[in-house]
Amino acid sequence: MAAQVLSERDLAFMLYELFDAESLTARQRYADHSRETFDAAIATGKAVALKHFLPIRQKVDTNEPTFDGEKVHLLPEIKPALEAVVEAGLAAPSTDYETGGMQLPLIVTNAAQAHLSAVASTTLGYISLTHANANLIEAHGSDEQIDTWVRPMREGRFMGTMAMTEPGAGSGLADLTTTAARESDGSYRLSGNKIFISGGDHELSENIVHLVLARVKGAPKGVKGISLFIVPKFLLNEDGTIGERNDVALAGLFHKMGGRGHTSTALSFGEKGGATAYLVGEENKGLMYMFHMMNEARIMVGTGAALTALTGYQYALDYARERPQGRLLANKDPESPPIPIIEHADVRRMLLAQKAYAEGAYALCLYGSQLADDEKTAETKEARTKAHTLLDFLTPIIKTWPSEYGPQANNLAIQVMGGHGYINEHPVEMFYRDNRLNPIHEGTTGIQSLDLLGRKVPMNNFAGYRAMLAEMHGTVEQAKGSELSLFAEQLQAALSELQETTNIVLAATAEKDLDLVFSNSVSYLEMFGHIVIAWIWLRQGMAADAGLQANPHKQDEQFYRGKLQAMQYFFHSELPKIYHWSKLVRDIDSTSFEMKPDWF
Incomplete structure (x- = not known):
């Protein structure tokens, strides 16, 4: 049996238990919708992905576009696959009914397109970039430009x-x-x-x-x-x-x-x-306008990276369950049958790391989609402003963290599968190659780190920075006194470290060479990103703990315990790394800055 592309149980958990997407139906824009219509859109996205993109996935990878001097030639199957997305209403399902959309919340749109993105990789980019292009012209163009260019883009022409x-x-x-x-x-x-x-x-x-x-x-x-x-x-x-x-x-x-x-x-x-x-x-004013599309594209890049990590994890997980090899160290009987490799502790470590990276990254991207929707449709001006502030601040992290740790997850998927991981009879090596583009797409990690530390943190009197800290401190307070109080204390300590580090490095900008001060900006981004993902995992842990309290059936109980174990992995194995990054930033470590070009 083929590995599933994505875990539908996990999608449902994130949408309905973690982010309560069903509550959005109380908003006037989504009054026609229900959980049933949301699930139907997700099922349609999966069906189109499996029917039109999965069968050609490897052919697309092995048949690159060519140029004969006059025209570009693509694999012929790509065109009908993209047309199927448009015909299913999945090219721009969040747009108004009047323009052919479904008026779905953006967080549900993200989930409805999840299987498509996971299977089609960047091939779906023809449609995604078109949607972002149309959104920019709608926001900043004239009525004539909208009628002339946006309408045919929405129609797929x-x-x-x-x-x-x-x-x-x-x-x-x-x-x-x-x-x-x-x-x-x-x-x-x-x-x-x-x-x-x-x-x-x-x-x-x-x-x-x-x-x-x-x-x-x-x-x-x-x-x-x-x-x-x-x-x-x-x-x-x-x-x-x-x-x-x-x-x-x-x-x-x-x-x-x-x-x-x-x-x-x-x-x-x-x-x-x-x-x-x-x-x-x-x-x-062109750059200001283009940021409308660039920021949307940056969130798309992070989302694509997370989904590529998720599908690689699912493939490696299925392989590990089915592949017999070796015996446990405690078993001294050479005639006993080999065990599935998932029984080996180091394989479970690599699968757990993939789960922590991929599910943490995708939950962050869904949170970004929720903020983008709240910015437009929240009931009060205060809530809309808060959502805008948070999303603007988080965009460099939403783009960068999944695009850095998504490939790391895919790298581990290859490792789990051993020699079968790096041959193209299996797709995990393709997932890694596809995902390795994402740390470069729409602004490199270094550029995003300068944006975060140099612009987003101090911008508007630290408004976004303070809002994000408040969100995380709020979750810490909620988790105190619960079964997860120890994790809440770890996150609180990490937040204190973040605040102290931020104060020190920004104070240094008034005294030292700016290029020196910001030479460790990537370490600052790594630190902040890891803390945000720890916060996301604490929220997932709280939702999973609530699920366990409801006496679920065995399969759901196992699912929730898996969530809690992935949260524990991130807090034990990943969150402590922030103290190393913090030291580099706080000390204004000059090692890289002082390296001379002629010394290489």
């Missing part, structure tokens, strides 16, 4: 990208050189080169809507002079039909170690005089 990175600038957006010149008709002529553009060219849709960062001629230098433009692959006729090709050319494809179903492209704009471009919002 057009797809969308984000085009930021340039060959000479990389992540340094202040140095981008793509330029735009105003035309008399209100449009612009845009010229420049962009690289690593996911979904930048293909034959999957009628059109591709690029959102491109560029500098209007005469604009200020640096990030303050960046504007955002809609640049379609094909221009439209007056009646909305596809017209002539815009001055956008595919310069080539990049060949990735994983995520091969999603093209990664180099695009050239304006080789023949300038690509027709349409300004979004106002000039010189």
Whole structure:
């Protein structure tokens, strides 16, 4: 019997016992929904994933996109698989009924797309990036732009990208050189080169809507002079039909170690005089607008990383239960039959670590989805503001922690399976390759760490930082006096360490070289991320303990005890690491900073 892609019991636990998603039906926007409609959406997502993506998973990995100089060629099965997602209403199920959506809460949307993301990997990115593109234009574009570009994207006829990175600038957006010149008709002529553009060219849709960062001629230098433009692959006729090709050319494809179903492209704009471009919002505010899509994409990256870790864990778990090998040390009888490898303590250690990483990471991502929904639909302005503050603060952690520890979980899945783990007859080696892209996607770990320590912590008089600490301290107080009080005390001690470390490092910014002070920012991010995941696990432990108090049947009892054991693993084996990271940050350790380029 094939391993399940994801644990449906765990999905239900997170949605209904941990985050109480059913309570969202009391909100006016979701009044038509119930747990039954939520479960139906999740079941539909699973069905589409298993029918259309699972059979082609390995073929997608082994048949990379090719470019013949004129067109991109993809595995033919990808197009009908993506069309099945659109036809099932799963391309943008959180959007309004009027635009073809289901008006599902974002946390339920996350769960409904979970099997798709786990099976399709980055192939689903054609749809996910299109949705994020459309969301940005809805938020910052004109009514005409929404009608012209968003509607066909919602219908699945057009797809969308984000085009930021340039060959000479990389992540340094202040140095981008793509330029735009105003035309008399209100449009612009845009010229420049962009690289690593996911979904930048293909034959999957009628059109591709690029959102491109560029500098209007005469604009200020640096990030303050960046504007955002809609640049379609094909221009439209007056009646909305596809017209002539815009001055956008595919310069080539990049060949990735994983995520091969999603093209990664180099695009050239304006080789023949300038690509027709349409300004979004106002000039010189482009980076602010693009952050709307970037932040959504960062949460998508974290979620994809967590789900890839989860499906790898499920595969390794199934293998460990079925694979007989060796005997326990206490068994001296060579004629006794080999035991399933899950009976060996070190295999259980590796499975437990995977469970702690993957289920902790996905719970964090679901929490992020819940905050994103509360930001829009919570009953009071105060609750909406609080959700916005928390989500904005947590975004670097939601992006980074799953994308760093998801691959570690997949690495352990390979190790559990031994020689069978690194051959492509089994998918865990592919999961690792796919997941290894995520620490780089949408801002490297180093960039996210600078964002957290340098911007998000002190921003708005420490509002997000204080709000996050308050949330975690609130859970600690709830857990005190319960069966989990010892874990609450450990988390409280970790929070004290975090606060003291934060005070010390930020005070040092007034006295020392900023590059020195922030040279250990990744350690700060690791510390903060581990504490947040410990908090997430304490919340899971409290929900599991409540489940045990209700005298569940045997299968549920085993499930809850597994949750509590994973929580214990994280607190015993992972949380203590924060004190090492804390020391590096507090001491302003200069080892890396003082290393000279010529010494390497």
